[in-house]
Amino acid sequence: MNKINVGLIGFGNVGSGVVKILREKKHLLSKKIGVEINIKKICDKDLASKRSISVEKSLLTRSPKEIIEDPQTDVVVELIGGIHPAKEYVVQALKSGKHIVTANKALLAQEGRELFALARDREKNIYFEASVGAGIPIIKALREGLVANKFHSIFGIVNGTSNFVLSQMSRNNCSFAQALSEAKARGFAEKDPSLDINGIDSAHKLILLTYLCFGKLASFNDIFVEGISHISISDINYARELGLEIKLLAIAKIEKGELEVRVHPTLIPKTHLLSSVEGIVNSIYVSSDLAGNLLFYGPGAGQLCAASAVVSHLVDITKDIKAGLFKSVLNNVPDPSVKKLRKIDEIESRYYIRFMAMDKPGVLARVSGILAKFGISVASVNQKERRKAHIVPIVMIIHEAKEKNLRQALVTIDRLNVVKPKSVAIRMEEV
Numbered sequence: 001m002n003k004i005n006v007g008l009i010g011f012g013n014v015g016s017g018v019v020k021i022l023r024e025k026k027h028l029l030s031k032k033i034g035v036e037i038n039i040k041k042i043c044d045k046d047l048a049s050k051r052s053i054s055v056e057k058s059l060l061t062r063s064p065k066e067i068i069e070d071p072q073t074d075v076v077v078e079l080i081g082g083i084h085p086a087k088e089y090v091v092q093a094l095k096s097g098k099h100i101v102t103a104n105k106a107l108l109a110q111e112g113r114e115l116f117a118l119a120r121d122r123e124k125n126i127y128f129e130a131s132v133g134a135g136i137p138i139i140k141a142l143r144e145g146l147v148a149n150k151f152h153s154i155f156g157i158v159n160g161t162s163n164f165v166l167s168q169m170s171r172n173n174c175s176f177a178q179a180l181s182e183a184k185a186r187g188f189a190e191k192d193p194s195l196d197i198n199g200i201d202s203a204h205k206l207i208l209l210t211y212l213c214f215g216k217l218a219s220f221n222d223i224f225v226e227g228i229s230h231i232s233i234s235d236i237n238y239a240r241e242l243g244l245e246i247k248l249l250a251i252a253k254i255e256k257g258e259l260e261v262r263v264h265p266t267l268i269p270k271t272h273l274l275s276s277v278e279g280i281v282n283s284i285y286v287s288s289d290l291a292g293n294l295l296f297y298g299p300g301a302g303q304l305c306a307a308s309a310v311v312s313h314l315v316d317i318t319k320d321i322k323a324g325l326f327k328s329v330l331n332n333v334p335d336p337s338v339k340k341l342r343k344i345d346e347i348e349s350r351y352y353i354r355f356m357a358m359d360k361p362g363v364l365a366r367v368s369g370i371l372a373k374f375g376i377s378v379a380s381v382n383q384k385e386r387r388k389a390h391i392v393p394i395v396m397i398i399h400e401a402k403e404k405n406l407r408q409a410l411v412t413i414d415r416l417n418v419v420k421p422k423s424v425a426i427r428m429e430e431v
Ligand SMILES: NC(=O)c1ccc[n+]([C@@H]2O[C@H](COP(=O)([O-])OP(=O)(O)OC[C@H]3O[C@@H](n4cnc5c(N)ncnc54)[C@H](OP(=O)(O)O)[C@@H]3O)[C@@H](O)[C@H]2O)c1
Pocket: 009, 010, 011, 012, 013, 014, 015, 043, 044, 045, 046, 079, 080, 081, 082, 085, 103, 104, 105, 130, 131, 134, 300, 301, 302, 303, 306
């Protein structure tokens, strides 16, 4: 065996990065693995637009069948994104005996159960490193480097757009809308950024991380997802005064035998490493029994870093084919200590709450009384500056409380005629 043949579907940003790396590092890679990785065909809808790398016309096609049905092609790299027709291409490719490399987190988060089962059935692999944290080798680290570990928790800043927006608000004291328009102007946010800002992209990545750490392939509906669009600059500033920073975190952790899987804005101590992760950078903090606490950090998007992860998998597959091995990359086994998924109502957390109240005697006592009625105790209270019409912001830090109780208490507080709806609650994590 002196070469493996690769068919690439999707010659866009990442796809052209893959071709670029395989061309520019051809000799280095061949020397390292003793086999040539050969791009046999490239499929894209659009063959006219100029790419960052030019290729011979004979390599290009508009027909994915020319790749999927080619008996000489060993690996199909899917880089078109989205669910359909990416799913159909992956299914057909697995059925015709190809390994798959993809960067498509949305596809695997939604259709992973079926696709991973099919891959196992056909003794083929689906590799997906670039789908989380682009070039950060987090998937490989969880699957291989930490294989003997039991994981306690994973906290990830896995969406660069949201992290840029929150960092921008915090650094420049500007509104969410201003920070988002800056992100768009600098090419860090899509025209429609809703998947990023609403936490959906982070949830897709969390599904994959949870699968690798805890052996549980959660469905999207199992995950509590809250985005960042309601975060105000006032809350960022009040939190900072308390030594806290707001980050959109993807969280998976075991609490008393139950697995919590959630994405939401989270207050963490300013002293924690994750709080200094700024801009479009991604970072994942993993706690495990043997290796302890580990931090992975790096660019979460970009042509060459995502393509670097894709190429690393092409090397893995080449080595396996060369050795005549099939080792499933999904060697994760369900963690036996996880009894069930915990619903968001049942989680227990500390909270930051802020409400706007009339500056009158007795208001705080009424609010505290409601919290006490729901079994919630207050760790600290701060009344902020006097505002127009004598409405003042009051910030409280709440001791560990059940989410359901806190929600019910806030609904009751928001109904008081001395409080303006709607109060804000942000979960806190010690990490
Ligand atoms: N960009 C990053 O930094 C990054 C990082 C990590 C992971 N990813 C993931 O990598 C994947 C690719 O992202 P990308 O940034 O490279 O996207 P992209 O630049 O939009 O590239 C996708 C390419 O596929 C083509 N295409 C779409 N549907 C097709 C079909 N049915 N048949 C053939 N070609 C088709 C597109 O053509 P048209 O433009 O004509 O539609 C486009 O040229 C996505 O799953 C993304 O989530 C990207």
